[in-house]
Amino acid sequence: MKLKVLLIVALSLVIFSCNTNETKVFTESDIQVIPKPETLKLKEGHFKFTENTVFYVTDDIQLRASQILIDRFKTAQGWDLKTVKTQPKSNFIQFKTSENIGKEAYKLIVENDVITIESKGYNGLLYAIQTLRQLLPTAIESQTKVADINWVIPNLEITDKPRFQWRGLMLDVSRHFFQKEYIKKTIDRLAYHKMNTLHLHLVDDQGWRIEIKKYPKLTEVGAFRVDQEDKPWNGRYTPELDEKATYGGFYTQEDIKEIVAYAESRGVTVVPEIEMPAHVTSAIASYPEFSCLEKPVPVPSGGLWPITDIYCAGKESTFEFLEDVLVEVMALFPSKYIHVGGDEATKTNWKTCAHCKKRMKDEKLKSVEELQSYFIKRMERFISSKGRVLIGWDEILEGGLAPGATVMSWRGVKGGLEASEQGHDVVMTPGSHCYFDHYQGPMDTEPKAWGGYSPVSKVYQFDPIVDTMSDEQAKHVLGGQANLWSEYVTTESHSEYMIYPRIAALSEALWSPKPSRNWVNFSSRLENLFKRYEHQNINYAKSAYTITSETEVNDSMNTISVALKNEFPVADIRYVLNESSLDEAAIKYTKPIEINSTSTIKASLFKDNKPVGKVFEKTFNYHKAVGKKVIYNIKYHDSYKGKEASNMVNIVRGTKNFHDGQWQAWLVKDMDLTIDLDELTDVSSVSVGTMESQGPSIYFPTQVEVLLSNDGKTFSSVGKIDRPFESNANIILKDFVIGFDTQKAQFIRVKAKNLGKTERGGATWIFIDEIIVQ
Known part of the structure; x- marks a missing residue:
């Protein structure tokens, strides 16, 4: 019978802990072997490893395979399990050689008094032992001695072989x-x-x-x-x-x-x-x-x-x-x-x-x-x-x-x-x-x-x-x-x-x-x-637990929709907005979060009503230039268009992945653009979001300058940052912030100077994801 059918079968086994009266019920969902065996049949009863369990071996190959599990029990439990050459009556693991089985295949039968491993050669023995390890409690992998562990595995029959050699x-x-x-x-x-x-x-x-x-x-x-x-x-x-x-x-x-x-x-x-x-x-x-x-x-x-x-x-x-x-x-x-x-x-x-x-x-x-x-x-x-x-x-x-x-x-x-x-x-x-x-x-x-x-x-x-x-x-x-x-x-x-x-x-x-x-x-x-x-x-890596976001921007409404997920299909993700605390009162995530004002989303995977893993935190800044018209005095490179006309003022920030679609880039050329705020507006700072990743020749600008204008023709400089080249082996995201006394302006011109050439003579890029106007 196929394993997926067996998983539905409500077989169970009752075993009792050696140090409590609690009952543990085993079902096939408790058998968490990776990679999944070809077939598995759960049976009534169980086998319990004790300090008197022995390995019945008849050759050096069986002895070598046994040693892996013997060593694990010695480290984790302090037992020195023996190998014997005469078959005991009970509480032992035995090996059988079969020519009617594939080179790396094995058959594992667990019964109340004996575990039988059947294989053709060493790899089959080895893989059966590895399966036994994963049937045992996780503490079998401990590098130090543990206590109060019931070394019990359910009776079952596994027939297994690899799909590929x-x-x-x-x-x-x-x-x-x-x-x-x-x-x-x-x-x-x-x-x-x-x-x-x-x-x-x-x-x-x-x-x-x-x-x-x-x-x-x-x-x-x-x-x-x-x-x-x-x-x-x-x-x-x-x-x-x-x-x-x-x-x-x-x-x-x-x-x-x-x-x-x-x-x-x-x-x-x-x-x-x-x-x-x-x-x-x-x-x-x-x-x-x-x-x-x-x-x-x-x-x-x-x-x-x-x-x-x-x-x-x-x-x-x-x-x-x-x-x-x-x-x-x-x-x-x-x-x-x-x-x-x-x-x-x-x-x-x-x-x-x-x-x-x-x-x-x-x-x-x-x-x-x-x-x-x-x-x-x-x-x-x-x-x-x-x-x-x-x-x-x-x-x-x-x-x-x-x-x-x-x-x-x-x-x-x-x-x-x-x-x-x-x-x-x-x-x-x-x-x-x-x-x-x-x-x-x-x-x-x-x-x-x-x-x-x-x-x-x-x-x-x-x-x-x-x-x-x-x-x-x-x-x-x-x-x-x-x-x-x-x-x-x-x-x-x-x-x-x-x-x-x-x-x-x-x-x-x-x-x-x-x-x-x-x-x-x-x-x-x-x-x-x-x-x-x-x-x-x-x-x-615990990356599979990491919460990621997908953001959709509604340009006409200036709203964004943020979807949260991680790799696990059944995940308890909860979130809060702004200053709220991520605790048991956090909101359970069920659908994308709609945002229409400056907000910070904090989210985490929850287990047992407690946050676990890395906390996701992302701020969406509804600054004064959001959705405004951007005029490119020097156009971005066709290879990195970002979201084109709306990219620099669409709220969504780029990541360290410069292919994420949120970056605009200039090769050798400087960046030069003008934002039209539609009307005279009080402004006091301009922030330019950049990336440096020198491996693929992406460098910080060597100079950033902000200029203001009331009519879009005559501009006055209100601040400049010079940043000489520095060797850097890491990927860094950095905002170049230019602050100044509050002034009224309708047009904001932003320039970023390109390094031009690397130390080795190659052409350089500048990457910009957002210009924030406050």
Whole structure:
């Protein structure tokens, strides 16, 4: 019987607490396992873990799987549960091997006196143990000893298997280096979520992270860069060749062996990525002879675009070097797949390089795209000769795909569709759903991220199989993967924040049968998982609780309607206006809030009649210019029009997301506009709302000036603010306020001077969201 039918069944189990007379009733809604099992049948009775519970094991694999739960009980309860080789009569966990079950599948049967786990191999055992962990009280995850816990689970029968074989997470350790201990911690948590692949992005322009004994300069030089961590990623200068490089690190081959062995003990395969032909400036800095120009370059400290310092495809020495590197890599990683990147290669140097032109002539190649195809195909033949499979980003399709290659589709699903149509295996990892460097809540409330918006509810919607795929194409979909690029992720704490709980949503999307997936049901189970995260000291994001607003403006009436929501479909949101206190008397939100005068909305999620989580607070200022005519003396850029004619005086403020539709922008040009107040009006201050985000070249104006006029022709300056350029790595919203003695005026002219050029010579933007007249 299907799980969604079983959820309606009113089965229940009465168990008694060991230290009270209270009764707890279990129903299937209390079984909050993530990812959701394929089938679950609740039965009468229960199994109780005690200090006398034992694990009946017959081999080392069973012993290894048992140890995970033994360790949990030792930490959380202080019990030292035993393993035995002779079957007891009661109060034990036993294992059975079955050849009639899938590789990672398991069957879990809980009865009064015995728990039986049936599987074919280690991963099945492991996942059954992880399910047992989630059936137990959340305190099983405690890092310290707890008391008065009744370690009881209901009798049930679970039959479970993954929908997809590739369930992965990519960690970018190149842009920012993470220590071995954090990698192992992440492996533990992947296994907890029944994920089986860790993809390590070991090489990029900003750092080479793996020891290669034949080429020691790859880590001596390529693993370190000049420390510019105080500057925005895309605003860092190009270091001089002799500048001291201090930021970085790398994994020794012994570190890699330890990581791989640890991952194997948790059922996780580690897939190495050695980028080629681009994203390799760190390698070119170490060995310039493998580039076309053979010119010494520094390891970049931050963003680099376009990527022109790439491997020379014309030199035999390049391929000898890469084959030598891959031989050492493959000796360390037993993974079936070897990732070679293959993305974002700017082939400018190939077009003029004598070696590359000769290669194209000799191989009868018509373009540099075909030269890249030659490059990848040649590496694929080498990797295949070693019994491995080449996998790369979807750019490896350009110019023709190597026969045995697998494609990782990141630029949407197009690459996956094309590759699967050609009969190639694919791993789907589209940026829309799987890029964990995107924001997962409102930018104003979140730590710095790359951009985009991929909340946990959107990740949950992900399906690796595209609706337009044929049945034959769908067979080539290995699964899916999340990618956490680390340009802006500098610490372990931040990394955790970006991964959890989105990895839980992805785990269910890749594991559970599609018909059984339901966001309402998943979100109800997510709260239980949050408690487990807290016990595990995981810095998970609570962004799903964050209240957001959607505002509609009625220009003719000068009124606004504010809708409140968070990601949870059944949420108790309450609000107050202005100075009222957010307490049990707060108004329950049921429909959009109508506002027609200056007001502050404060709102919160409530649980047990108390506010929880971050408080939403937003002020809507009905200032003297609201709804008035704006004359643009210098027009805004067509790419950022905001709400056009009404944008500067529509009450609604912009957020740190400059794509939110509330910003107008000027590229290189200054801002110059005039507001017509319709009649002479007393004014005493003008505020100009701006943003600075130096990464995408958005800078504060270097000067803001306000001028007043009675006739719209003759203007007098009433104030000016000069603000010289300052380097800034953060996104900041700032109001430039110019106050003055109260004067009568009908026309207000506001000027904002553009910086014009960045430190690196690029064009700069100024962004303005509202001009407030008081």
